[in-house]
Amino acid sequence: MRGGQVSLDRRPVLRGIDLTVRSGEVVAVLGANGSGKSTLVRALLGLTPLSGGSTLLYGAPPARFRDWWRIGYVPQRLSVGGGVPSTIREVVASGRIARQRRLRPTSAADTAATTRALEAVGLADRAGDPVQALSGGQQQRVLIARALAGEPDTFVMDEPTAGVDAASQQLLADTLAGLVAQGRTVVLVAHELGPLEPLITRAVVLRDGCVCHDGPPPHAVGAHALPGHDHVHPHAEEPPASPLEWRPTS
Numbered sequence: 001m002r003g004g005q006v007s008l009d010r011r012p013v014l015r016g017i018d019l020t021v022r023s024g025e026v027v028a029v030l031g032a033n034g035s036g037k038s039t040l041v042r043a044l045l046g047l048t049p050l051s052g053g054s055t056l057l058y059g060a061p062p063a064r065f066r067d068w069w070r071i072g073y074v075p076q077r078l079s080v081g082g083g084v085p086s087t088i089r090e091v092v093a094s095g096r097i098a099r100q101r102r103l104r105p106t107s108a109a110d111t112a113a114t115t116r117a118l119e120a121v122g123l124a125d126r127a128g129d130p131v132q133a134l135s136g137g138q139q140q141r142v143l144i145a146r147a148l149a150g151e152p153d154t155f156v157m158d159e160p161t162a163g164v165d166a167a168s169q170q171l172l173a174d175t176l177a178g179l180v181a182q183g184r185t186v187v188l189v190a191h192e193l194g195p196l197e198p199l200i201t202r203a204v205v206l207r208d209g210c211v212c213h214d215g216p217p218p219h220a221v222g223a224h225a226l227p228g229h230d231h232v233h234p235h236a237e238e239p240p241a242s243p244l245e246w247r248p249t250s
């Protein structure tokens with residue numbers, strides 16, 4: 001992103017962000033409530049339009065980007081509205097869509113990747129359950145599994161551990177560690193890094209829509225010690241984001 005600006009309700013939310021994420025980096029986007037973290041990751045992916053500046057995905061503007069399978073996006077919340085019941089496996093399997101050719105049936109590779117993803121988040125034994133019946137933390141794990149199932153090159157995760165129990169956070173950290181060792185790239189929004197902290201190679205801290213720190217994370221201090229940290233609590237009143245809004249455009 002170069003000079004990225006976003007205004008929401010005519011209020012500037014991002015005020016000129018320069019950010020280049022390189023292959024293999026594990027970037028934590030940190031900052032106080034309302035500093036613009038979620039807006040930044042959405043704008044990086046073209047989900048929220050820029051009012052100024054530009055953003056490129058693997059060299060292409062989002063409108064012309066075609067290789068959506070390369071990016072696994074974990075939004076902040078799962079929306080299960082619409083009255084159509086989905087099982088955990090169905091939601092996780094939808095992470096394969098960007099890899100599938102139109103009208104091509106599900107392959108053995110799709111099924112195997114979905115099963116691996118379910119195992120990686122500890123939900124394999126509940127694969128047939130409706131997602132509507134899950135707690136917030138369990139739904140978050142479904143969203144993580146959906147991204148894992150797509151076997152992307154880059155993971156973009158908006159608070160992947162919010163509301164997730166300690167054992168599942170450790171499971172995610174172990175899974176991500178393996179993927180990072182294989183050269184995958186990770187950008188994640190976090191308030192508490194927890195078990196993810198050792199993986200982080202770079203911290204980008206936002207304050208009022210500007211980057212106020214960009215560099216190595218201070219070790220063994222956690223997100224709370226970073227400049228600009230003034231977070232109080234995660235999003236209880238916010239409406240859920242739709243998991244279906246992110247679609248490959250090709």
Ligand SMILES: Nc1ncnc2c1ncn2[C@@H]1O[C@H](COP(=O)(O)OP(=O)(O)OP(=O)(O)O)[C@@H](O)[C@H]1O
Pocket residue numbers: 008009013031032033034035036037038039040231235
């Ligand atoms: N759809 C919207 N319309 C208007 N304003 C919005 C919208 N979404 C976010 N905002 C505002 O933009 C600012 C940045 O929001 P954003 O969700 O990006 O912050 P954040 O750093 O992710 O916060 P949090 O830590 O609470 O998740 C906030 O002031 C928020 O109220």
